[in-house]
Amino acid sequence: MGFITGMIVVDMEYKLIALDLDGTLTNSEKRITPRTKAALMEAQKRGVRLVLASGRPTFGIMPLAKELELARYGGFILAFNGGKIVDCKTGKTVFEKTLDPALVPTLYHEAMQAGMQILTYKGEGIIATSDKDPYVMEEAHINQMPVLQANAFLNDIVYPINKCLIVGSPAPLHDLELRLSQRLKHEMELYRSADYFLECVPLGIDKAESIGKLIDILGIKRQEIIACGDGYNDVSMLKFAGLGVAMANASEDIRQLADAVTLSNDNDGVGQIVEDYVLTPLS
Secondary structure (H helix, E strand, O other), rough: OOOOOEEOOOOOOOEOOOOOOOOEEEEEOOOOOOHHHHHHHHHHHHEEEEEEOOOOHHHHHHHHHHHHHHHHHOOOOEEEEHHHEOOOOOEEEEEOOOOHHHHHHHHHHHHHHHEEEEEEEEEOOEEOOOOOOOHHHHHHHHHHOOOOOOOHHHHHOOOOOOEEEEOOHHHHHHHHHHHHHHHHHOOOEEEEEEEEEEEEOOOOOOOOHHHHHHHHHOOOHHHHEEEEEEHHHHHHHHOOEEEEEEOOOOOOHHHHHHHEOOOOOOOOHHHHHHHHHHHHHOO
C-alpha cells in the first residue's frame, strides 16, 4: 500500500471524500496528477461524493471542480475554510456565514501596524492593500484571480464578505496571529492555511463544522468520511472524519494527530488513499 501509516478501518464503505486543495489534492504546480484524478473519477462513478474543502474563494475552486466533474457526480465546494458550501449540481449555496463588518477595521489596522498586507474578494477579483506584495500575488496565482489595489481598503470593500486574508513573512505573521487570537477571542476564527497566510473567518467556521452540516443534509455518517489535508486549517476535519489522512508533506504535529499518513502531494498521496481504501475493497 505504499507509504501509509496509522490505524485504519479497512472494511468501512466510505461515502464521502473531503479534500484540501493546495498541498493535498494538487501538486507543487497546482495541478491534479493523472493517477489521483483517475482514482477520484472512479470513486465518483462508484457513488462516492467529493467535497473540495479549501480556504480559497469559490471562484478559485471552480476550475478544479469542473476538472473533476463535480456537477455531474453530485459533489460540493466548501469555500472560505467552510464559510460557504455550494452544490455543484445545482449551483445553489446550501450554507453560508459571512464576516462581521465591525471586525474588519481591527484586522486592517493590526495588519498595517505589523507591516503586513490584507486582502478580501470582490466578485471574481481580489481587493488588497498592495498589488505588488509577493504573498498577495501568490494568492492571486493560486486562484487565477486579478488583484485590484485598494485606494482605501476599508471603504472599497463590498459587503457581505466571507473572509479576510492577512499575508506576510511567517515569523512576524505568527506573532500577529497570537495577538489577534487574544484580542478577537470569541469573536472570530483565525487559521494558518500556509506559513504566510492567516485566514480570518466568522466565529464557529471551520472545515469540520461545515462538513458536519453537509452530511446532515446528505444522510452520511462521519465514520463514512475520508478527509485529506496538510495544513493547520485541515486539523478539524482530519479529527472529524472516520479516516483523517495527513499528507507526507504536512508538518510533524499534523501527521501525529492524523489516523493515517499517506504519500506527499507530489507523489499521488490522495490517489494512493483512494485506491487502497475506496477502490480496492470493492474490486
